[in-house]
Amino acid sequence: MSAVSQARNDRRRLLGVLAYYVVMAGVVAALVRVFPSVGDALSGRGIQGLVDSNPFGADAPPAVGTPVGATPWAGGFLGTISMLGALAIMIPVTRIYMVTRRYRGFEESVVHTLLILPVAVTGIVMIVQHSVALAFSLAGIVAAVRFRTTLEDTKDAVYVFLAIGVGIASGVQALGLALVLSLLFNAVVLVLWATRFGNPYAAAVAHGGTMPLGDALVGPASATTRQVVGDGSLVDAASPRDLAEVLEQAARLERHLSEERTRKKSKRANVLILVHAPDAAAAQGEVEPILQDVATRWKLAEIVPGPGGGVVLEYLANLAVAQAEGALLDRIRHAPGGAVTAAELRSLKGLKGRG
Amino acid sequence: MRVRTLVLALALSGPGHAQAQAQVPGPARSAAQDSTPTLTQRYDLEHRVTRFDLPGRLDEISGLGFSASGTLFGHGDERGQLFTIDPATGEVGRGFGLGPTVLRDDFEGMAVAGDRFFLVSSKGWLYEFREAPQGGSSPVRITDTGVGAGCEVEGLAYDPTTQSLILACKTVIPAAPEVRLQWIPLDPSAAVPPPLDIPLDAFAEVGLQGGVHPSGLDVDPRTGHLVLVAAREEALVELDGDGRVLSAYRFPGHRHPQAEGIAFGPDGLLYIGDEAHGGKARLTVYGPPAVEGR
Numbered sequence: 001m002s003a004v005s006q007a008r009n010d011r012r013r014l015l016g017v018l019a020y021y022v023v024m025a026g027v028v029a030a031l032v033r034v035f036p037s038v039g040d041a042l043s044g045r046g047i048q049g050l051v052d053s054n055p056f057g058a059d060a061p062p063a064v065g066t067p068v069g070a071t072p073w074a075g076g077f078l079g080t081i082s083m084l085g086a087l088a089i090m091i092p093v094t095r096i097y098m099v100t101r102r103y104r105g106f107e108e109s110v111v112h113t114l115l116i117l118p119v120a121v122t123g124i125v126m127i128v129q130h131s132v133a134l135a136f137s138l139a140g141i142v143a144a145v146r147f148r149t150t151l152e153d154t155k156d157a158v159y160v161f162l163a164i165g166v167g168i169a170s171g172v173q174a175l176g177l178a179l180v181l182s183l184l185f186n187a188v189v190l191v192l193w194a195t196r197f198g199n200p201y202a203a204a205v206a207h208g209g210t211m212p213l214g215d216a217l218v219g220p221a222s223a224t225t226r227q228v229v230g231d232g233s234l235v236d237a238a239s240p241r242d243l244a245e246v247l248e249q250a251a252r253l254e255r256h257l258s259e260e261r262t263r264k265k266s267k268r269a270n271v272l273i274l275v276h277a278p279d280a281a282a283a284q285g286e287v288e289p290i291l292q293d294v295a296t297r298w299k300l301a302e303i304v305p306g307p308g309g310g311v312v313l314e315y316l317a318n319l320a321v322a323q324a325e326g327a328l329l330d331r332i333r334h335a336p337g338g339a340v341t342a343a344e345l346r347s348l349k350g351l352k353g354r355g
Numbered sequence: 356m357r358v359r360t361l362v363l364a365l366a367l368s369g370p371g372h373a374q375a376q377a378q379v380p381g382p383a384r385s386a387a388q389d390s391t392p393t394l395t396q397r398y399d400l401e402h403r404v405t406r407f408d409l410p411g412r413l414d415e416i417s418g419l420g421f422s423a424s425g426t427l428f429g430h431g432d433e434r435g436q437l438f439t440i441d442p443a444t445g446e447v448g449r450g451f452g453l454g455p456t457v458l459r460d461d462f463e464g465m466a467v468a469g470d471r472f473f474l475v476s477s478k479g480w481l482y483e484f485r486e487a488p489q490g491g492s493s494p495v496r497i498t499d500t501g502v503g504a505g506c507e508v509e510g511l512a513y514d515p516t517t518q519s520l521i522l523a524c525k526t527v528i529p530a531a532p533e534v535r536l537q538w539i540p541l542d543p544s545a546a547v548p549p550p551l552d553i554p555l556d557a558f559a560e561v562g563l564q565g566g567v568h569p570s571g572l573d574v575d576p577r578t579g580h581l582v583l584v585a586a587r588e589e590a591l592v593e594l595d596g597d598g599r600v601l602s603a604y605r606f607p608g609h610r611h612p613q614a615e616g617i618a619f620g621p622d623g624l625l626y627i628g629d630e631a632h633g634g635k636a637r638l639t640v641y642g643p644p645a646v647e648g649r
Contacts (some may be wrong), residue, residue, distance in 0.1 A: 055494030056485070061471065062543045064520060065481050065498030 013099050014190065017092045021183065024088060028175075042085075042176045078173065079126050086118040086170035089182045090163060096186045097159055100193040110156055117160065118167035125171025256301040256316055257348070267297060269316035274344040275332065278310045282339035287313065287332055294328045295319055310341065316348075391578050393602035394593040398625050399644035400604050407445025409628070409636040413438060416628040416636050418465040418474070418511070418571065419616035422486055429616060429628055429638070430465055430474060434458070435482060435495070437465070437472070442620065445638055451487035453495040458482065464511035464571060464616070466520055468541060475511040475522060479503030481539075502537045504528070505550070510572030516579050516596070518542065523572040523583060527552070534558075534567055536581070536598065553598045561603040567592055571617040571628075584617040584627060591617075611639070 032039045094114050098106065128134045151157050162185050169178035191197070253272075260269045273291075277283030280303050291298040298317040306312040319328065332343040394400075409416060415432035419440075422428060427440045428450075435453030440446070452458075453474070461477040472493075474482040479502035484493040502508055506524030514521050517538060524535040533552040540547065555566035563585075570586035580601060581594040589612070590605040616628030625641040 055496055056483075061541065063483065063496055063498045064473075064539055064541055064543060065500040068480060068497040068499050 010099060013095065017095050017186070020092050020095075024179075042173070079123065082126065082170045082173055082175065083119045083122045085175040086122045086166050086178065087115060089166055089170070089175070089178050090115050090118050093159070093162060093166075093182055093186060096189055100189060106156075110151070110159070114159055114163050117163040118170060121164055121167025122170040125168050252302055253314065256299065260316060260348075267318060269297075269299065269318050270348050271317050271319055272346045272348055273313075273315040273317055273328070273332075274346070275313040275315065275340055276306050276310055276342040276344075277313065277340050279339060280311045280313060282337065283311075283313055286335040286337045286339045287315070287343075290328065290331045290335065291315065291317055294331070391580075394575070394580070394582055394591060395602050395604050397577075397643060398641045400591070400606070400641055402641075403610075404624065404640040404642040406637055406639045409440075409445065409638055410447050412436075413440075413447060413628075414631040414636045416630055416638075417462050417615045419618035419626055419628045419638075420465040420467050420472075420573075421618055421620055422467050422472075423469055425621045426486075427618065427620065427626065428465065428467075428472075430462055432462060432615075432630075433460070435460065435462065435474060439489070440638060442622070442624070442626065442640065449489040451489060452492040453482055453484050454492060457492075458495065463509050464523075466511045466513040468513040468515075468518075468520070471541075473511060473513075473520060475500075475508055475520075477503070477508050479506075479508045479522065481520070500537070500539050502539070502550075506535050506537075510569050510583065512572045512574045512581070514538065514574050514579075514581075514596075515576070521572060521574070521581065523569040525568045525570065532556075532566065534569060534583075536594075551598045553594070553600070557598075557600045558592065558603065561592070561600050562605070563588055563590060563592070563603055570613075570615050573617045573619055575619050576621075577619075577623070582617060582619075584611075584614045586611070586613045586615060586630075589614070 028042070032042070094111050097114065098111065124138065128138055151160070162181065165181055166178045169175065169181065257269075273287075275283055275287050284300070288298075288300075295317040296319070298315055300313060301316050302314040304312050304314065317328075329343055329345050332340055409429070413429055413431060416429050417432040418430050420428050427442050428437045429440050429447070430437050435458035436450050437453075438450035439448035441448075460480065460482070462474050462482075463477050464475050466473045466475075470485060472484050472486060474484075476482070479500045481498045481500055483496040483498070487493040500522065502522050502524070506527045508522050509525035510521075510523035512521045512523075513519075517540070519538040519540045522537045522539065524537070527533055527535050531552070532555040534555070536551045536553070538548050538551075558564075558567045565588065567583065567585045567590065568587045569583040569592075571584040573582055574580070575582055575593075579596065581596070583592040583594065584590075585592065588605065589609065590603055592603045593601040595601055611627060611629050612634075613630040613632040614627050615630050616626075618626045620626055623643065627639045627641070629637045629639070
């Protein structure tokens with residue numbers, strides 16, 4: 001699937017979540033209008049329904065009005081609304097979870113947990129409410145069961161916390177609060193995801209315009225990752241579009257690198273040189289004589305479209321002397337014809353082979 | 356006494372009074388035809404006896420009431436807690452709570468019938484409880500009067516004549532130009548009378564052209580008349596048991612920015628509680644007018 005169609009699908013899914021919230025608000029408003037008692041589950045005031053309906057003894061005067069919460073059905077109705085409400089509120093959260101975790105991957109069990117957990121918590125909170133003894137019993141039971149599940153990602157734990165929060169809010173009949181919690185949570189997650197907040201690669205793009213292909217391939221200013229093409233952490237940090245480019249580029253380069261591995265080590269390409277230029281032929285005319293002069297051997301592996309309408313020439317080269325790297329870049333950048341706008345050099349020493 | 360009479364006379368003829376009179380006809384123009392003095396005749400509403408600032412826990416005072424033993428209680432808007440208030444000093448005690456944990460709701464008024472205490476919520480739920488020691492709590496019985504389905508309840512009073520609770524509605528559902536009062540007999544076997552709907556036009560006759568939105572209700576034990584306090588209109592309205600408007604009085608100069616509680620004390624004084632409304636919650640006390648003598 002292309003990056004463009006993927007982005008379109010993402011937009012459609014997010015609009016679906018938004019529409020879900022709007023429809024849910026409409027349905028809730030209609031239900032409250034038709035069944036005012038539904039409002040009790042929203043406001044946090046339905047809690048009183050569980051209080052004893054005849055606390056003054058047998059000789060007390062009869063009650064004025066209809067006892068509230070005297071039948072098990074009253075509590076059951078409220079509980080049903082609260083649990084279904086918790087479930088309904090968590091559905092868009094799981095949708096957002098799946099969209100934002102698509103590339104990193106997620107486990108089905110986590111998604112299911114996010115839906116089931118708030119329902120269970122709602123029920124437990126409704127049972128425990130007003131009873132310190134039951135609360136202590138619950139703590140004892142939880143301690144005895146000893147849940148020890150390790151979550152792969154810290155953010156998964158945050159989602160679980162949200163599920164618990166929604167469950168507690170629903171359990172005290174504050175579905176309105178739970179809805180706001182879910183809305184805000186999703187909004188924050190989406191903003192962080194869309195802006196790639198905290199992503200070092202995104203920061204490079206923000207400061208220097210479009211991220212150069214060389215940086216996208218090996219990562220900016222990273223001594224540990226720049227020697228590995230297609231590094232896992234790089235893939236993790238890149239946006240879907242960058243990721244597609246990187247994967248495509250890595251696949252193309254891999255072919256050339258495989259050939260390199262068949263050579264003797266002393267002849268094998270040990271640097272990747274990325275030359276940015278508006279005109280490929282003109283740049284070749286300037287760069288290749290220099291490579292001819294400096295490198296033991298070199299190869300123009302690819303010419304790919306570059307940022308801003310130019311091209312990027314990808315050279316694999318074997319530089320025998322380490323000091324030659326700086327001299328090479330210096331000469332390329334100051335080539336007299338002015339055909340080169342920028343040049344980058346990445347070491348391929350220690351490059352891992354595939355398979 | 357003469358000085359006070361003179362002051363009273365000056366005040367009555369002053370600009371503030373003129374403004375109040377312009378908005379609300381005086382007692383002489385009330386609709387009451389019987390010989391019972393009206394509220395505005397029995398109380399000097401121009402001059403308060405005293406006023407106290409209330410502490411933060413009663414910032415949202417929503418109801419006032421006297422127990423059978425003569426203790427003044429006040430309660431807030433959101434928590435089922437009653438606090439004792441010393442009418443002489445305004446000092447507020449620790450109070451007691453409803454239920455094992457303090458209940459939350461939108462409490463709108465209180466009433467006392469013998470040893471039975473009641474709070475009412477805006478949706479017409481009654482919270483019945485008993486007086487408890489300071490710092491303690493009372494068991495609570497919660498019932499639905501059904502009134503909330505037809506209106507937003509804002510006031511509660513006990514009418515000893517009919518042995519009923521009276522619920523006052525601020526707004527009616529569906530919206531209609533009327534104020535609704537609902538009598539609920541304490542005896543559940545007694546028939547519940549239909550609600551009494553008072554058209555807003557009836558209030559216009561006594562100068563409240565914009566209608567009335569009750570925020571508190573009590574029954575004057577000396578006359579049996581109902582007295583509504585309306586926070587939005589900053590007014591008091593006196594009604595008889597048939598819903599006829601007997602008199603009305605609009606307070607001048609934002610003296611009661613948000614009056615939510617009203618109670619007639621066994622001492623014959625009238626107590627009005629105001630929510631903080633950006634300042635301090637207050638308890639204001641009114642007494643009978645000065646009597647002129649030789």
